[in-house]
Amino acid sequence: MRAVGEDVTLDINAKFLKRLQRVITQIQDDHANVKNESEEITDVFVNFYKDLLGHGEGPISRAVRSILQHGQILTEEHQIKLLQPYTSIEVKKVMFIIDINKNPGPDSYGSEFFKAAWEIISSDITEAILEFFSNGQLLQQVNATMIALIPKVETPLNASQYRPISCFNMVYKCTTKIICNRLKEIIPNIVAENQTAFMQGRTMMQNMLICHDILRHYNRKTLPSCMMKIDLRKAYDMGHLSSVRRVLEALNHFSSATGLIANLDKSSIFVAGVDLATRNLLKEYTWFSLGEFPTRYLGLPLSYKK
Template sequence: VEKVNCVIETGITKNGQRRVIHSLLSGTGQEITEPSQIRRRAVSFYSTLYTSEYEEGETLSEGFWNGLPQVSEEANSQLEGPLTIQELQTALQGMQGRRAPGIDGLSVEFYKAYWDVLSNDLLDVFNESLASGSMPVSCRTAVITLLPKKGNLQDIKNWRPVSLLCVDYKLLSKALATRLGRAVEQVIQRDQTYCVPGRSMVDNVHLIRDVLEVSSSLDINTGLISLDQEKAFDRVEHSFLWKVMEKFGFSAGFIAKIKVLYNNIESVLKFNGGLCAPFRVCRGVRQGCALSDMLYTLSLEPLLSKIRSKLQGLFLPGFNGNLVLSAYADDVVVFVRDQTDIDVLVDIVREFSSASAARVNWKKSEALAVGEWSGGLPVLPQNMVWRKDGFKYLGVFLGKEIVVLKNWEDVTEKIEGKLSKWKWLLPQMSFKEPLIHKARLDVSNSETPGLTVALCRSKTLCLQQLVDAVGPELSDAQALGSLLGLHSVRVAQRILQLWSQILCPEEKRLLRSYGRGGARPDPADPFPEIYLSPGLGELTGPLLQPSLRQTRTAARDPPIKRTSQLAPPTLICDWKIRVRSETRPSKLSLKATPEAGTAIHPNPRTASLHGRPDDYHRRLLTHKESLPFPRIQLS
């Protein structure tokens, strides 16, 4: 535990150092190094960012609102229902602990510990706030902390603002978000996969990849334009958002509940360890709020609906209908067929930006052309350039093989580096599983170049665990897949093949002999392949209980029960299977529990080296140079 805390504290220290801003560029591009001026520059930037640019006179044409789907009456009745303690309790149970609290300092653990005392009063506060239209001051105030992004960190735009909200605010927003999640699917089309239950960004990646492959193989002229929206979540105008929800048919009562969360809100910038003066927030959805994702998706849907209805898009052989776009939040890819589609797209974006204050940055947007385009490529807005090889979408490089290979640049080194930091952990999957789970990869078309072998050396899964799962024959790929959580039998078979290549023939023979119960030491051989040596550290018995208690930890071993009668200690012995090899000496150990006067009983599957017939069980094997295998998902 002390080591884990040390690692966590070290990480926090390093992250804290990265978040310190020593200099910024002013609006004119001059470098600022004075701490007070840096603070003023940051506060000025974000106060301006959250200042509304919405003009009531600017309205979208009726064409944007025509054809929008409507929320059902049943869904509206559920959305308008009174708030209950059960909803708040469910929201609290779904919150993760060990998170930074809001400005009041009350954490999730505090509310969970005193929920029985606070629940009724908290419900009364929420009901009063919803009735009056305003939340308490602490709920309305968020602390903005800055996280570094890629690029020049002297540019304040390359810092991502994250709002730290009070837990009571997040409880109310999470309860309302649970209600909204059941209704949002009715109004958000299938090509938008963000924050809609049952949809995934994997669908977007697979769609783009398939479109590129089909267009290339069938020589279909296809254009893809990836729109870059500047500060997408921070530029959502509240008045425009309420208008959109009204056009989707949400009831006035539910919209009023959402308005309460955004009425007279303000933020305090946490800068270099200190808090700045608060400023009003008149636009944007808070990224720490459970409602933010769905509210942003709703605000963008009129634009996507207009694009679907006006562009021709892509027609593929054997596919019913046309493909017009693929969206995951603000990452929108539009399929264009010709110059007309591009001109219409530019007009739609211009009109939507004028009415909603959203902004598309054409200079950072990307365009990819597939096919011959014998008549010439269409003209793109603002001097954009067509690419022919590929582009990056949702963190994945798509396109030609030379671009796809970029997905594996430095992957092996990064994962090896992460795993090497955790080598001090015991070789148990329960310790390493969270780390391995985060390192999962999805490889759909080919194996990861050099990754599997490298991860084998990271000692994630020892040979003893491998044999315990698949048997000494190393042949049960399904059992290995179950142990590692793999969905691909092919990958499990590949792992077993690698292990078969690692073990020498003599080691394989000894493993098979052990599995049949035939492995035993030869007392007449002065240099035996198998020899018996007691593991004194594993002696157990009543007389040894006090010393063992001092060395055992509650996390690893259960407490040893006291006994009133003396019993002989059980001796756990290590069977060392030594293989004589001049090229690569190796060592395997078999653990068994010997009992006097018992014989060796062979078993076709597993057997103890010593023991009664009803005590047969396979013992774990440990390879001196055990090469572990990762929990990696390859499909």
């Protein structure tokens, strides 16, 4: 038998050891130099995210109007619905449906506190949120967040192998959820049937079935084939350089219009039925690594074999 004090001590020690396991003790910078000091590790992560988010981009290309007009667009009714004024009723409704188990933001106040103190703080919180919808300006303090770094792999070596999870404060969470609720009424009318993102009830399995069907004849030697597995877009094409060039041009236009770019670490090019010279030319032109089957798509194994 152990005394109560011993149990408390063991519990404290267990929590301390668990916290130590979560500490990042070393990291590699962009030049593969290992950093061990706390300040150096911090600088590596700060610089990594500054390169991604912390500087202005060049001029953004406009979307091609003729292409947009042939797709799903907002009707006048949709536009009027989106432009309707936000109300205090929406603010309270959203605030009270946010789960109390959600992580609090930098101020340490979570959903449970806001619900318990709503009669006292409701007027200030509601006014702050509605003011944002009125003038489009957000206080820097409201926009502040804490970022938790979750390892993507068992032994992460560099900053890109950590997944950032933001812990926003409640005012920010409530504001974004109000916007999402408004958009949910419109999105089903403009998202294509073959898209699964943003649509409740649609599953990724539909995409997997389509991809397996595409790969059914992929490895035939008499049929030159090329497939590009890109983090933003998947493309299947005949194995010609001109076809690959058109895909890359489309990706570049998409990138210049949205600010999103293909992640080379997660992108591959798969070729079949072509000679070695063509294979190397495609690889050199795209800068993607050569992929091999079986691979993983949407987290599931993918192969041209049954």
